[in-house]
Amino acid sequence: MSAERYLAQVPTAWCPGCGNFAIREALAAALDELGLPPHRVVLVTGIGQAAKMVHYMRVNGFDGLHGRTLAAAAGIKMANKDLVVIAESGDGDIYGEGGNHLLHNIRRDLDITLIVHDNRVYGLTKGQASPTSDPGFVTKVQTFGVISQPLRPLALALALGCGFVAQAFSGYGDHAAGVIARAIRHRGFALVNMLHPCPAWNRVNTFAWLKENTFSLEERGWDPAGKLEALELLLLEEKLPLGVLYREERAPFEDRHPVLRGDPLALRPLRQPEELAPLTAELS
Amino acid sequence: MSAERYLAQVPTAWCPGCGNFAIREALAAALDELGLPPHRVVLVTGIGQAAKMVHYMRVNGFDGLHGRTLAAAAGIKMANKDLVVIAESGDGDIYGEGGNHLLHNIRRDLDITLIVHDNRVYGLTKGQASPTSDPGFVTKVQTFGVISQPLRPLALALALGCGFVAQAFSGYGDHAAGVIARAIRHRGFALVNMLHPCPAWNRVNTFAWLKENTFSLEERGWDPAGKLEALELLLLEEKLPLGVLYREERAPFEDRHPVLRGDPLALRPLRQPEELAPLTAELS
């Protein structure tokens, strides 16, 4: 088998030189490494350049609303816990419009892998600042440069108690594939913040900049068991870590929810309404 | 002068024994301590028992939609930076429905004081779990007890780079008033997570429980200058800290925004449309 089988044979609408291509390859490689049958995987996306991923892969797909990626993914996973659910979208989608769903799905801790294409810009809508844009980043809307502080996804996820917190860079495809595979393998909510250049709109966080400003956790012999250490690293390091920053094993939502024990909800047969007779008996 | 002048002489709709009464006193005391004229203060609330506060105070008030408290507050502050803007609402409002506005208003860092009445339950809608409810908390909706992990507001705010992070307890009114006063004095976004019992719906985090499970930062001689130390404390301590956990001085949004220099937007006069002649000149 090969990673090819996960790729839809359709033209893409991404710009030449964009990091999205490498992320697509990495995702396919990760699925291949795990040997997942395409029909058991559901890729859930929102709207944006990153979100177009679902159309370029050969797996099940739910391309929903901008910002609502995780909400749809959570519904899918609860309805059929046997599906491998991967949510994927842009930094605007997940950290901007969809911020509330990120907060609360980290709390839920369903077994969902979230891959955020973090190009620090709104690509599809032509280059406005995203929540991760650097202060001072100038756009046609942020004409004086970004004034707000950037959202730092890894610190946020740690503070919310996320059980798998990782970062990768589209420029290191094999490494990215490995991180994605580990995230999918993790039982519970897993965040992969995927740094990638947007040559069309982001002239600051370029490929070269990303190479320059990241470092490998593995090369430092990082042990992802320490939350405090992870927070400390994020506070003290100027550069951006790549790899699995934190990982903690625990039973995900679906294991803890009494109704979800047994067959997936979606596969339980429709009952005869007559079976509800005990309930109508309550009406007297 | 006295704190009384900030209290509206109207009957309240709170339950007897509720912590909200003490919070009201504390807020009035803080305003009095700061000597703020009522008409310079705008209290912004959402919907919930906590949010009724605005009707019981004698200051300006914007009682908006459930969850949108901070969005309205941000608009008010940008429109008139000379107003003292205090946002106040419940844990459901701010951390649940309104989570996204919390994320992004911490990033904006306008000079707004946020007081969250954290009773770890949805009071007004009759006792469902809130984002801060303890795991296992049983309600008529969470019939098996809460399954998700609780949101920890102080850690979240620290991770987001909030410049003033504090917690108080309605049971210690003077202390709470002091914390609120410091929060208002802080230039920038300030979070006060206000623990309080809800005798109607929360039989777990009672007054006694809160007394038992909190400790004073001041008594420990806490220095609110260390972010890493603050994170460490939150990770390692079982009990809940009371007082100002973290504080950092910096220029708030309104100081950094070029258009906001000068008179408040709301007070700038309407211009004669003819003054736009340079713009119509561009149309040829």
Place this chain on the structure above:
Amino acid sequence: MELVVRIAGAAGQGVQTLGELLSRALFRHGLFVHTEMSYHSRIRGGENAYTIRVSDSPVLATKEKAHVLLALNDEMLARYGSLLVDGGAVICDASLSPSARAVRVPARELAARELKLPIAAGMVLLGALARFLGMEMGVLRDLVRERFGDRAELNLRALELGAERAPAGPWGLPRGDPEGRHFLNGAQGVGLGALAAGCRFLASYPMTPGTAVMVYLAAKSLEHGVVVEQAEDEIAAINMALGASYAGARAMVTTSGGGFALMVEGLSLSGMIETPVVIHIGQRPAPATGLPTRTAQEDLLFAVHAGHGEFPRYICAPRDPRDAFYLTVKAFQLAEKYQVPAIVLTDQYLIDSHFTVPEIDLSRAEVSDFRLSPEELARIPEYRRFAITPSGVSPRAIPGVSEKLVLVDSDEHDEHGRITEDLGIRGRMVEKRLRKMRGLEAEVSPPLVYPEGGLRGKTVLLGWGSSFGALKEAVDLLNGAGGDYALLHFSEVWPLRTAELARAFAEAREVIAVEGNATGQFARLVSQVTGLRASRTVGKYDGRPFTPEWIAEEVSR
């Protein structure tokens, strides 16, 4: 025989518990019972009133004036004392001094001294009331046991203490046989309908009065295999429901107008990805937060037109809790069959009121599976989720059950669900989606005419939803006073059936729309679809439910 009993007190004094016990006991007496809850948006204090109307023939509406008032405090005595019929009686604590005829019982003292349970004062008064009404105490005692379990003993004693101290009143309640009847409120009707229809997933954010349906399903969750998830907000709720539905679980949300306002983008998504979802909206007075615990019919035009773009939907507005059961089942069925969103439009009055209705017949609930089975999927060489068909309905597969992949997309898409900017496909997809409206039109049942028969020459009252009972009785009142009135009443409002409207407008002397809003929303909808215009609209928008008297008076102005 007809009697209206009202129990009124502050929130926290147990008004609802007392009202439920009493009304169910009266139901078990074999009487027709209708209840209505009026309450403030607070947890303690304020005004709670539980109005119970009892009769030996069917009653489907509430009344303003009561024969007996059980007042739990001074304020309620003052507030509701004036809403007694002439010669009405008050039951209250001995410390209160009503001006009307009264049964005064030292309930507080008894509860505190004899029972060491001050809150039981209400139960003492209930005992007195039951005796005053001439009820069989055994029925009430059984109910107290069912409800309080371990804590029943003290409450039974409280009942007894009250009953001992009250005289029998002038009403010899007749006995009947409740067999063949059910007693339930709208929340139970909707909830039970959802369960019967195979609902497996509910995601919602608490909001009065929608929460009641969530609470009902949560109570049945484990036994009936339905996940009830409290979403972080209403937007999450509808998107979670759509995710669950895509994955194959029948899914619903429950909310009120304000929460629905946040679901509108998701509604449009449902239309685009042709993924069923059932939305229960319990209406309440708005705009914005409005009056959270009151009732209204203000969200009809909003529900019909909500969402950007154009797509079919189904909207029903049940008349009573039994109707809510059948129509909720139908909403699920049509949502699944046509792959559209379906809205069940109720209101606080319907949700909170108990009605005595003919037994719900579970076997009448038609439930069928419209999804492709793995076997059917296996026979399809190339699966197209959005195949363009004459009916507009495409075969629906769910992911994971076969090797066929299922792709849905909020962008315009081709038959495979893949994003497209081909404007030719766009046009065909718009037409395909809208063609489903035709099928839906044929599913809608005709409106109800009362009294049966023609409308020729009559003044026709036009109504929809939960106003049914009050309108029906208003027609009786008006006709009893020499009028010539009839009722044309809709419980399925979109698509709108037009044949009966055309006939009614052609035959009637006059058509008067009666609605729980100020702008005549249903009348406007009728005009939009048919061009037919009601001559007048009678609107109620003060948050209170309709009463037959109010309607009769307003209509004959």
Place this chain on the structure above:
Amino acid sequence: MELVVRIAGAAGQGVQTLGELLSRALFRHGLFVHTEMSYHSRIRGGENAYTIRVSDSPVLATKEKAHVLLALNDEMLARYGSLLVDGGAVICDASLSPSARAVRVPARELAARELKLPIAAGMVLLGALARFLGMEMGVLRDLVRERFGDRAELNLRALELGAERAPAGPWGLPRGDPEGRHFLNGAQGVGLGALAAGCRFLASYPMTPGTAVMVYLAAKSLEHGVVVEQAEDEIAAINMALGASYAGARAMVTTSGGGFALMVEGLSLSGMIETPVVIHIGQRPAPATGLPTRTAQEDLLFAVHAGHGEFPRYICAPRDPRDAFYLTVKAFQLAEKYQVPAIVLTDQYLIDSHFTVPEIDLSRAEVSDFRLSPEELARIPEYRRFAITPSGVSPRAIPGVSEKLVLVDSDEHDEHGRITEDLGIRGRMVEKRLRKMRGLEAEVSPPLVYPEGGLRGKTVLLGWGSSFGALKEAVDLLNGAGGDYALLHFSEVWPLRTAELARAFAEAREVIAVEGNATGQFARLVSQVTGLRASRTVGKYDGRPFTPEWIAEEVSR
């Protein structure tokens, strides 16, 4: 004289820049120019086409077929080559081989070799096109200098290189005088209107085509003292705007249908707290994400009925960018005067298209302050923010300017804005809010009739919004072919003026609604309000703007 020129290429090849330069140059030649942008939802690649229609008399609509096509790549040559009029010509790179008459210039080679700037190939072709059209190169050169500043030199050389290599075509473009005219697109019209009306605050979340207004205001932000804040989502945007408005800054949001769907709860809040806000909706094909960069008129009924509960609003749908200016000013004024939300309903076609229009007269923009001044406030002994008045409009103070406190509440409230559950006040507040509708009704201008004069016996085309130009020309086409047609066109759609409708329906032989949607939304609105029913609806819902030819053909079917 009339000429249609189309520039087509992939996203990233500079189609928009070339189109803007050329069209503005033609405008400065004193010609009437109309542009239309057709593009895919992507950043590089795909299809971008810029269609420029030029005439010596006013043109207000686009055309399908072009006389000259500047094709920047092979795909666009194939795609748009077939949309040339008979005898049309192609301008393209020497490496392409069009079948039509062509001017082939080695633009890529020249750009790469001579200019060392491959992207400049487009500019070389533009030079060739300009020469071919017989334009004055000086005008174009000035524009290139204005636009590129420092980087102008290379582009000027590119122009030159192209011009040198092209023959003059058969079109001797006449010269005119642009004096007294403006050339602008809908985004500029709305943006300028907002500035003229005193807008101080815009909060929005990017969404095509609404973003264009945000970008316009952002560019003017510092100079004109307006804060442009990118909100975290659309819900934040509208609530921020309402906060700003409460505090006294005129505020607006800009979005598309999908973003508006998220603002609906906020819209209802605006209605309840009677706090003005202006909402610009740039319509695009839906449901859901739909076709993000295409055009539609699908959100009319949604905009009219959006929001739970009942409250007045004002909705305009401008005909062209100049109209957008005046109507945006009016929207702000009415929002402030009546303390209601006002919606400016445009679409992608209007927002992105440049029109040649009679000069905007700034002095015609009426702007007045409806807020209480501190002095006025000082004279009021007891300030009541929601005082019940005959007009429904209460005196509006802003907080902080005097010692009077200002309280607004999303719950039902009393005259002071304090939360109430008094159902008597409720009723009066509903009536007070709805009374404002009467005042608004009187503010709406009559629809436009074309040709001027009576409608008796004519077939009347009924339209609204940006379809105006195409409809007007369609009427000319139809009448030119012996028909007897007229146009009745609305640019203010809510409240709906009924007098002219009644007259038109009474006089006309037939009324045909022509709309950019599939369900005849305006026709349905007319029927809802008046009971009058168009005999037929011609709907366009493929994402493309109307052309006069398309309308004429569909109407005469």
